[in-house]
Amino acid sequence: MYDPTARRRLGRTALHVTQFGFGTAPLAGFRTTIPEADAVATVDAAYAAGVRLFDSSPYYGYGRAELRMGAALRDRPRDDMVVSTKIGRWMTPVPRGAKVEGMRQGGLNFHPTFDYSYDGVRRSLDQSLLRLGMDRVDIVLVHDVDFWTTGDRGVLEARFSEAMNGAYRALADLREQGVIGAIGVGLNEADMSARFVRAGDFDCVLLAGRYTLLEQRALDDFLPLCEQRGVGVIIGGPLNSGILATGARQGAKYDYMDAPKGVMNRVARIEAVCARHDVPLAAAALQFPLAHPAIAAIIPGAVSRDEMTGNFALMRRPIPAALWDELRVLGLLDPRAPVPA
Numbered sequence: 001m002y003d004p005t006a007r008r009r010l011g012r013t014a015l016h017v018t019q020f021g022f023g024t025a026p027l028a029g030f031r032t033t034i035p036e037a038d039a040v041a042t043v044d045a046a047y048a049a050g051v052r053l054f055d056s057s058p059y060y061g062y063g064r065a066e067l068r069m070g071a072a073l074r075d076r077p078r079d080d081m082v083v084s085t086k087i088g089r090w091m092t093p094v095p096r097g098a099k100v101e102g103m104r105q106g107g108l109n110f111h112p113t114f115d116y117s118y119d120g121v122r123r124s125l126d127q128s129l130l131r132l133g134m135d136r137v138d139i140v141l142v143h144d145v146d147f148w149t150t151g152d153r154g155v156l157e158a159r160f161s162e163a164m165n166g167a168y169r170a171l172a173d174l175r176e177q178g179v180i181g182a183i184g185v186g187l188n189e190a191d192m193s194a195r196f197v198r199a200g201d202f203d204c205v206l207l208a209g210r211y212t213l214l215e216q217r218a219l220d221d222f223l224p225l226c227e228q229r230g231v232g233v234i235i236g237g238p239l240n241s242g243i244l245a246t247g248a249r250q251g252a253k254y255d256y257m258d259a260p261k262g263v264m265n266r267v268a269r270i271e272a273v274c275a276r277h278d279v280p281l282a283a284a285a286l287q288f289p290l291a292h293p294a295i296a297a298i299i300p301g302a303v304s305r306d307e308m309t310g311n312f313a314l315m316r317r318p319i320p321a322a323l324w325d326e327l328r329v330l331g332l333l334d335p336r337a338p339v340p341a
Contacts, residue, residue, distance in 0.1 A: 001315070001316050001317060001318045001319065001340070002019060002020070002315045003019075003315075004019060004020030004051070004312050004316070005018050005020070005049070005050035006018065007019070008296040009232070010082075010139075010203070010204055010234075010296045010297075011182075011203050011226075011230050011231050011232025011233075012203065012230040012231075012232075013182045013203050013204070013232065015138055015181050015182055016082075017052070017234070017297045018050065018051055018052045018297065019290055019297050019298070020051060020053075020286075020297065020298060020300075020311075020312060020315055021051060021052075021053030021297045021298065021299035022043065022054050022055070022299060022300075022301070022302070022308070023055050023236055023237075023299035023301040024043070024056040024060060024065040024068065024301065025056075025057070025060045025065060025301050026302060027039045027043070027060070027061070027068050027069070027301070028060035028061025028064045028065040028068075028106060029064060029106030029107065030060075030061070030104055030105070030106045031106075031303060032303055034303055034304075036068065036071075038304065039068040040071050040072045041305055042302055042303070042308055043069055043071075043072035043073065044072050046312075047072065047076060047081075049308075051312070052080060052081040052082060053081070053082045053084070053297055053299065054069055054073060054082070054083050055084040055085070055234070055236070055299050056083075056084070056085050056132075057086040057143055057186070058085070058086065058087075058089050058124060059086070059089050059143065061106060061108060062091055062107035062108045062109075062111070063091055063108050063110055063127075063131050064107055064108045066128055066131035066132050067108075067131045069132065070131055070132035070134065071133075073134075074132065078134065082138045082139065083132070083134065083137045083138050084137065084138065084139035084140070084206070085128045085132070085137050085139075085140060085141070086140065086143035086144075086186050087116075087120070087121045087124040087140060087141070087143060087171075088114060088115070088120075088142055088143040088144055088145070089113060089114055089124065089143070089144075090113055090115055090120065090123045090127055091111065091112055091113075091127060092111050094109045094111050116142065116145070116162040116166055117166040117167065118167070118170045119166075121166070121170035121174075122170065125137075125140065125174075136179065136180070137180060138180065138182065139180070139183075139184065139203075140171055140174070140180050140182075140183055140184075141183070141184045141185055141186035141204075141206055142167050142168070142183075142184070142186070143185075144186070144188070145160055145163050145185065145187065145192065145196070146188050146189040146192040147189065147192070148187075148188040148189055148255075156192075160192075164196075164200060168200050171183040182203035182204050182232075183202060183204075184203055184204035184206065184231075185202060186205075186206035186208070186236070187205070187207060187208070188207075188208045188209060188210065188255075189210065190207060190211070190217060190218040190220075190222040190223075193207055193222050194221050194222040194225050197222075197225055197226065197229060197231055198225070202231060203231065203232060204231060204233065204296075205222075205226065205231060205232075205233050205234070206233075206234045206235075206236050206299075207233060207235060207236065208235075208237040209240050209255060210222075211223065211233075211235055211289055211292070211295070212235070212237070212238055212239075212240050212244065212285060212288070212289065213244055213270060213284055213333075214240050214263070214266065214267060215240075216333070216334040216336075216337050219334055219336050219337060223292060223294050226294040227293060231294070232294070232296045233292075233294045233295045233296065234296060234297045234299055235289040235297070235298045235299070236298075237300075238288075238289055238298045238299075238300055239282060239285055239286070240255070241253040241255055242254075243259050243263065243264075244282060244285035245282045247267060247268070247271045248264040248267040248268035248271060266332070267281075269330065269332055270332050273323060273326050273327055273330065273332065274323065276326070277319070277320055277323040277326075279317065279319050279323055280317065283315075283317040283319065284319055284323065286298060286300065286311060286314050287314075287317075287319060288337075290340065291338040291339050291340045291341075293338070319340060321341075324340075
């Protein structure tokens with residue numbers, strides 16, 4: 001069990017983040033339509049509960065998530081929280097009546113353009129600051145330079161090269177100037193995250209969905225590397241897009257899509273162990289990543305106040321050591337994985 005408002009130092013930086021943070025991707029409306037007032041109220045509820053780490057991206061709702069997060073936070077005491085956003089895409093308005101292939105539902109009428117160049121960082125960051133209504137952000141992450149996003153090795157290599165030769169240099173300069181407090185990457189793959197950590201002097205990594213109660217392959221290379229280099233880790237998607245909250249139910253989501261049979265079967269077995277120990281599956285899933293010494297915080301998203309406050313409360317749920325022992329015995333948890341005390 002954890003105090004969700006307790007703070008941990010983010011790697012070697014001067015930033016201290018609450019170990020339970022708030023991710024704003026769901027507020028963009030991709031999963032379900034969320035009225036503006038309800039979205040702002042959800043962020044307000046997180047702040048009122050004591051959450052002080054908030055993460056967003058221009059890509060979430062093509063600006064909608066940053067606008068909503070800013071509306072809730074911009075008049076709060078700025079030095080009391082850590083605000084994170086991402087670069088790699090900037091937005092242009094879509095002409096009235098035009099349709100852009102590949103755009104996701106729920107977003108504002110803006111078209112994202114990939115850009116990991118030096119100048120692209122400033123363009124993206126300036127847009128983000130305007131949407132947030134803030135004069136600075138604390139963490140800036142290179143977003144979505146992974147195969148999961150590109151689906152093409154050639155494109156991935158080109159973006160990695162551009163990011164290291166352009167975006168990384170721009171972010172390092174801004175960090176040196178004191179404009180931002182930490183730089184890193186926000187990715188969906190542990191292997192690609194490790195590649196970035198080896199390629200540059202990054203402070204932190206936001207790894208989405210790849211170190212969870214369901215999968216722990218990040219223990220092979222990525223997490224030991226971060227420990228060795230003092231790189232702080234934030235875990236996004238600790239519920240693997242929802243299946244570790246709902247359990248193996250019809251329509252359960254994994255990586256934003258319907259969960260495949262193998263994932264459903266594994267989650268059902270984990271869920272059965274949790275039930276035997278009278279522990280909600282989501283409580284075990286939310287608490288598990290924080291036992292690793294490289295991990296500073298988790299940032300589950302939420303689509304409502306109730307979902308946010310429910311997840312927050314599950315952080316304080318006691319979990320018996322016997323639950324983790326049984327998961328290991330059944331081969332459902334990597335034996336190398338640290339577990340909550």
